[in-house]
Amino acid sequence: MVTIYDVAARAGVSTATVSRVLNGLSVSADRAQLVLDAARELNYTPNRVARTLRRQLSELVALVIPDIENPFFTSLARGVADTAQQAGYSVVLCNTDGDVDKERQFLDVALSENIAGLVLAAAGPRSDVAEFRDRGRAVVAVDRPIPDADVDTVLIDNVGAGRMATRALWDAGFRDVACITGPVDIVTAVDRARGWQQVLDEVSDRPRVPGRLEHADFRVDGGRACMSHLLGLPDPPDAVVAGNNLVGVGALQVLSERGLSPADVGIAVIGDLPFSALSPDALPFVSLPTREMGTAAGAMLLERIAGHAGPGRRVVIPGELRAGETPRAATSA
């Protein structure tokens, strides 16, 4: 490996001078040129491990997400990566698979690697970033808040998203709207369901059918299972709000397999369906600006790395209803 010593020797200067040139400190022009020439001739690349050990801070930023197979998070990742890379940081992505133990492992590794900063979409409600912050590392929470941690946070307006989706179905004439949301310990899932409930409380003057709220996991199979269950009831609902994109996919699959269309059973999805094979107009959905979430989180992280102090900030980004040609309820009950 070619080290700073090799460059110094070739340029006929000290390693300190080489280091200064490479870090933009004041060096006389002629010597600087000598160093640059030597570095180029030797194809020198500074060793980041040594640099990190010395500086106590790496040029790496980590993004920790719970489900790398969910387009919601990969789109988010793009946003974070674009922002951070533009600032010269390399972004590494870590998938916790929703496993809090894996998450803790990643956090430990990140800390031990002297990572400059961390964007975290928490796997559970008890992520511990205290040591991170104590050691002066930047942390930004995204999509899911980190309880008891005063960190910058970028969130979707989940209650609002739940409201939009529900109202779209109501406005299309559906009167018995169920909701399939995510696990009770994921706050985004709970909030979206709360939005659903709010709208129903506001618009419905009749007693509601009980058992219309289902908690799936936030995956395709979860959506499938709950949708099958709802459709199998003696008095099935006439419409369903899908609590996230994957649940929506599962619900639509079940519909398709039963030969039903979104006109037969209304369906609105919270989240985008980039790979749905349906026209984006086919059903109402609440588009969530995931990429923008990522860029916002990335920007805040960079500010913190650059030294911004002060209490944790909170950015809440609204979803946007895309109603398209929402099929209307066939019968008004």
Next chain:
Amino acid sequence: MVTIYDVAARAGVSTATVSRVLNGLSVSADRAQLVLDAARELNYTPNRVARTLRRQLSELVALVIPDIENPFFTSLARGVADTAQQAGYSVVLCNTDGDVDKERQFLDVALSENIAGLVLAAAGPRSDVAEFRDRGRAVVAVDRPIPDADVDTVLIDNVGAGRMATRALWDAGFRDVACITGPVDIVTAVDRARGWQQVLDEVSDRPRVPGRLEHADFRVDGGRACMSHLLGLPDPPDAVVAGNNLVGVGALQVLSERGLSPADVGIAVIGDLPFSALSPDALPFVSLPTREMGTAAGAMLLERIAGHAGPGRRVVIPGELRAGETPRAATSA
């Protein structure tokens, strides 16, 4: 930060002894216990940066992929991550966005970070991993071979996949089968198209309609554009092979928007559609065992890290046709 010195002081031993205990070298039982107790009481975690600098090798493995928003690659990532994590390595994912410059940057960083190994799905046909290998780092190519590099390689049988998809359509009665594949400089795209061509050459006794091969980019919009173009021709084909999952999604979207179904225009997809919102039975597709590719690549990487020498091995994994209830051609031309 609590360092090895703190532990040594608390345990009343030298840092060398602490290091030995932590690395499983021979230490007397009583002193080992002292060290372990001290380490636990101080909540000591070895600094990975220092360890990496000293050992000249980190415990990190990188997976570099060209499109993190493509389920094909995220599924692959799961396979690699599962394998590597089981062996105690932390896996970091890097998205090149198909940009060879970004890829080179990531490779430089990985080298400079003393990464233990690298699984690479190359962004282009000229990835340079020579320095990596010269410096004794493990490299495995996945999905796309790395020209001029004698590395372990895990590939799909792309020609075979193209054949399967094409034959499925032919067998269903379609007689003018077009192909939308990926860019000419991505070998998987070319190979899949070659499989398509082979089958047509074998089965068709009539002159072929020219202009039936389209090169999209391997994304949804690429599939949309090419599908629109094909359907807009004065003599459109009666069926289409989609060269990858995203192209398939785009093609299906166009179909759906025009009120057509896979019975009107036959369509077979090379790759899986985990988020298509269609029943998996709705159309024929060639399932590609991406996760298994990942585990195979991860396993080979671990072997190399463990010191396995010898020439580059090559694993070719076949796709698997899932014909479901393939719609038959409405008219036999």
Next chain:
DNA sequence: TTGTATGCGTTATCAA
């Protein structure tokens, strides 16, 4: 402006 020398935290060599 430049060079010398030290330390970042760990592992490994060498001697005891």
Next chain:
DNA sequence: TTGATAACGCATACAA
């Protein structure tokens, strides 16, 4: 088995 110490490659405090 154990400890003292050098070395990994770099950045910086200090001296010149």
